[in-house]
Amino acid sequence: MGEPVLQLEQLRKRFGGLVVTDDVTLDVMGGELHAIIGPNGAGKTTLINQISGLLASDSGRIRFAGRDITALSAHARARLGVARSFQITSVLSGFSALENVALAVQARTGSSFRFVGRVAAEGALNEPALAVLNELGLADLATQIAGELSYGERRALEFAIALAMQPKLLLLDEPMAGIGREESLRLLDVLQRLKGRLPIVLIEHDMTTVFALADRISVLMYGRVLASGPPAQIRADRRVVAAYLGDELE
Amino acid sequence: MQMSLKRLRPHDGVPIVIFLILAAIPVLALIRSEDYLLSLFERLMIFAIAALSLDLLIGYGGLISFGHAAFVGLGAYAVGILSAHGVHDAVIALPVALLSSALFAYLTGVVCLRTKGVYFIMITLAFGQMVFFTASSLAPYGGDDGLTIAARNTLGGFAFFRSEGSLYYLIWGCLVGAYCFCWMLVGSRFGRVFRGAKENALRMETIGFNVYRFQLAAYVIAGMMAGLSGFLLANATEFVSPAYMSWQRSGYLIIMVILGGLGSLHGAIIGAGAYLLLEEWLSAFTEDWKVIFGPFLVLVVLFARGGLLGMGKDLVRRLSRG
Amino acid sequence: MSGTLVFVQVLNGLQFGVLLFLIAAGLTLVFGVMDFINLAHGVQYMLGAYLAVTFYLMTASFLLAMVLALLAALAFGLLLELTVFRRLYDRDHLDHVIVTFGVIIFLDHGVKLVWGSAPLSLPIPDLLSGSVRLPGGILYPAWRLVIVAAGLATAILLYALIAHTRVGMLIRAGATHAAMVSALGVNIRRLFTIIFGLGAMLAGFAGILIAPILSVEPGMGDTVLILAFVIVVLGGIGSIRGAFVAALVIGLVDTLGRSFSVDILRLVMGPSPARTIGPALASMLIYLLMAVVLYFRPTGLFPVKGR
Numbered sequence: 083m084g085e086p087v088l089q090l091e092q093l094r095k096r097f098g099g100l101v102v103t104d105d106v107t108l109d110v111m112g113g114e115l116h117a118i119i120g121p122n123g124a125g126k127t128t129l130i131n132q133i134s135g136l137l138a139s140d141s142g143r144i145r146f147a148g149r150d151i152t153a154l155s156a157h158a159r160a161r162l163g164v165a166r167s168f169q170i171t172s173v174l175s176g177f178s179a180l181e182n183v184a185l186a187v188q189a190r191t192g193s194s195f196r197f198v199g200r201v202a203a204e205g206a207l208n209e210p211a212l213a214v215l216n217e218l219g220l221a222d223l224a225t226q227i228a229g230e231l232s233y234g235e236r237r238a239l240e241f242a243i244a245l246a247m248q249p250k251l252l253l254l255d256e257p258m259a260g261i262g263r264e265e266s267l268r269l270l271d272v273l274q275r276l277k278g279r280l281p282i283v284l285i286e287h288d289m290t291t292v293f294a295l296a297d298r299i300s301v302l303m304y305g306r307v308l309a310s311g312p313p314a315q316i317r318a319d320r321r322v323v324a325a326y327l328g329d330e331l332e
Numbered sequence: 333m334q335m336s337l338k339r340l341r342p343h344d345g346v347p348i349v350i351f352l353i354l355a356a357i358p359v360l361a362l363i364r365s366e367d368y369l370l371s372l373f374e375r376l377m378i379f380a381i382a383a384l385s386l387d388l389l390i391g392y393g394g395l396i397s398f399g400h401a402a403f404v405g406l407g408a409y410a411v412g413i414l415s416a417h418g419v420h421d422a423v424i425a426l427p428v429a430l431l432s433s434a435l436f437a438y439l440t441g442v443v444c445l446r447t448k449g450v451y452f453i454m455i456t457l458a459f460g461q462m463v464f465f466t467a468s469s470l471a472p473y474g475g476d477d478g479l480t481i482a483a484r485n486t487l488g489g490f491a492f493f494r495s496e497g498s499l500y501y502l503i504w505g506c507l508v509g510a511y512c513f514c515w516m517l518v519g520s521r522f523g524r525v526f527r528g529a530k531e532n533a534l535r536m537e538t539i540g541f542n543v544y545r546f547q548l549a550a551y552v553i554a555g556m557m558a559g560l561s562g563f564l565l566a567n568a569t570e571f572v573s574p575a576y577m578s579w580q581r582s583g584y585l586i587i588m589v590i591l592g593g594l595g596s597l598h599g600a601i602i603g604a605g606a607y608l609l610l611e612e613w614l615s616a617f618t619e620d621w622k623v624i625f626g627p628f629l630v631l632v633v634l635f636a637r638g639g640l641l642g643m644g645k646d647l648v649r650r651l652s653r654g
Numbered sequence: 655m656s657g658t659l660v661f662v663q664v665l666n667g668l669q670f671g672v673l674l675f676l677i678a679a680g681l682t683l684v685f686g687v688m689d690f691i692n693l694a695h696g697v698q699y700m701l702g703a704y705l706a707v708t709f710y711l712m713t714a715s716f717l718l719a720m721v722l723a724l725l726a727a728l729a730f731g732l733l734l735e736l737t738v739f740r741r742l743y744d745r746d747h748l749d750h751v752i753v754t755f756g757v758i759i760f761l762d763h764g765v766k767l768v769w770g771s772a773p774l775s776l777p778i779p780d781l782l783s784g785s786v787r788l789p790g791g792i793l794y795p796a797w798r799l800v801i802v803a804a805g806l807a808t809a810i811l812l813y814a815l816i817a818h819t820r821v822g823m824l825i826r827a828g829a830t831h832a833a834m835v836s837a838l839g840v841n842i843r844r845l846f847t848i849i850f851g852l853g854a855m856l857a858g859f860a861g862i863l864i865a866p867i868l869s870v871e872p873g874m875g876d877t878v879l880i881l882a883f884v885i886v887v888l889g890g891i892g893s894i895r896g897a898f899v900a901a902l903v904i905g906l907v908d909t910l911g912r913s914f915s916v917d918i919l920r921l922v923m924g925p926s927p928a929r930t931i932g933p934a935l936a937s938m939l940i941y942l943l944m945a946v947v948l949y950f951r952p953t954g955l956f957p958v959k960g961r
Contacts, residue, residue, distance in 0.1 A: 390748070396747060396748055396751065398751070440945075443945050443948060443949050446948070446949065446952045447948055447952045447953075448952075449747065450685060450689075450691060450747060450887075450891060451887055451891075451948065451952060451953065451954075453691065453747065453751070454883050454884070454886070454887040455887065455944065455945065455948055457880065457883065458880070458883075458884055458887075458940075458941045458944050458945070459941065459945070461880055461941055462937075462938045462941040462942070465934070465937035465938060465941075466934050466937070466938055468937070469930075469933040469934035469937060470930075470934065471930060472930065579876075579880060580876075583693075583751075583755045586748075586751065586752065586755075587752060587755070590748065590752055620763055620766065620767055622759050622760070622762075622763040623760055623763045623764050623767060625756075625759060625760075626756045626757060626758070626759035626760025626761070626763070626764075627756065627760055628756070629752060629753070629755065629756030629759070630738060630752075630753050630756040630757065630760075632752075633749050633752045633753050633756070634738075634741060634742075634753070
């Protein structure tokens, strides 16, 4: 597969006396779906926040496509192609579904320091946006206000926003959490289709999803990487089973 | 009152009606020989421009600036100071007014926009105070008492500003222009990012937008527009004083924006109009009209969601149902 | 610029700072715990002064007037909280700003109706109306020392309250994370009322203390309010310690700046420009200070909010 697309080197982060990221080193290859699992409080979301640039690490390096992005801001990383979803769905509630996605297209298409022209009518933005919404089965909801969508629909919308960025790395923070069966099947379907096309870092608690999709799994515990490898290896790893998977697999 | 985001629809026709009414005022004044009407509505339109610029920040950007009157004052003092030194031409005075407010907006915006919430409100208030105190201590330019301007600006030698009628329509033109500019801005690419930042700044950052740059640009634009209104104010009243930029004035500007209803541009114009007309009307009753105005404000906020526009819409809805 | 003059001005600065602390303390708690922007805090201060004058005229006893004024200020603050402010806690900041601004307008002018616009004064009790001889042979007004002493005593009491009592613990918890405190079953409404009342009393107390040396007039709360805000923001919202430090700094910077700006500027420029720029610079000084601090620490010197 060649060079890793994402490299985390000895990342450390502490909040006061609490160490939330403890010397984390891991990498993600191109086209790989790399799942990160671990109990609540293990520091998974904090790790994603550091990768996406919302949180500054105390020490360590983050490399993306060979480039050191440790000092880059969140928006700069987004421009480089790092897209993410949030644990608690974060969309623009007052805007329509279409506008939400169109904004993501706008961010990567030309300059937004334009004061003339009605952006809502820009086909160059709306068409790609509609296409992404279509891919996720949300096309009929295009003109609906995002705040009025169901939770599952908003989750799917967040996905659409991430995809519309044409990302080179996708960070997903518990995308299956809190949504119904039908919607999770739909998202699963999307993930299956995306798998292989771009590197994905997936935080999930649902083990069926994880073992079905992941090429590699890293187990995070108290901020440290306990084990990292292909699903079969993780499943067989005594430490992991004892510490975390034991209950999950029963 | 919820700061709900109003989706852009083709204007309801309300702004056009407003502009037509405003354009007709001088005719009315002529018929009734009431000259004070002209100066009242001149001030109304001037404050409407300032309120529009603040509405951009508060209504569309979620940036509650409590020092906006400072820009009005800067524009006004540009005229006053230049006039005190014998420079009367608008060709110089206007760019100076606009540039000084833009520069002040940029320098203070750089600091202010690093803060959020209450901190932002306070720091804008503080910067407004800074300008206020500076103006108050400028003894050569009147200090506390203010400065009377010898004569209004000329426009490249023409006494455009000096006839009441042409000044009125000049201000009217500026208001219409400001409104159109804001309308265009809000619906543009820039505007959508700015509005999105109010909605969910974090989301915008992770999509790839440097929210800070957009907010700074908007802050400078709004500052400049308020500077324009100050330039017009100095010309209309032929007087400048630190009171133009007191924090109370900044507060009244916010009230104008709220009174009309957030989330629409013509709301700012309506709010400015309502405030000034209310002030005129109430002060005719009693000198202590503010004792009534205070509780009135409290009641509007507590009970009239969406400001006057909201109340108007409710009324229209109820009437059409009945 | 003599040493004694500097010393006197330092004392004045401390006295001013201590007074500002009394006002800022209540404000920072209300901001911090209740997330409520109370622009009307300055009128509490003004009312304290007016009430002190009125009760003195009624009772001719300074002490009695002070006590009654304090109680009346508390009552008034609680009344405001109950009737108006209580409905605003769940609203956004803009609503707070407008409503409390409306209250200021109402009271600034209401006070004019009740007491007239002419400035009033409160005579200092004879016992304390003289001057005290300080080391170095300086004569300093006794009442100003009373203010410093009263302010410091209040600061210590406040510290004891916040750090060592149950209510204080709730206040500290509330300032860090109000929702959590509520979720833990604490009657948050009652806590809010207590905090608001405390703040109103402190501001009223400051007004009572200043009444003998400053003229009591409508709108006297407004300038002080802005300074109190600067202090709250500088010190960090919700932090009493921050408010104390910031208040003293502001008090000193403002007083010393105003007294010596012209002299300091004379060192680098001629007397005439110094006399023009000096006062202007002095009044800007605090705001410049605040801007610089906020640039490097956007949440103040001692931020309290939990992550």
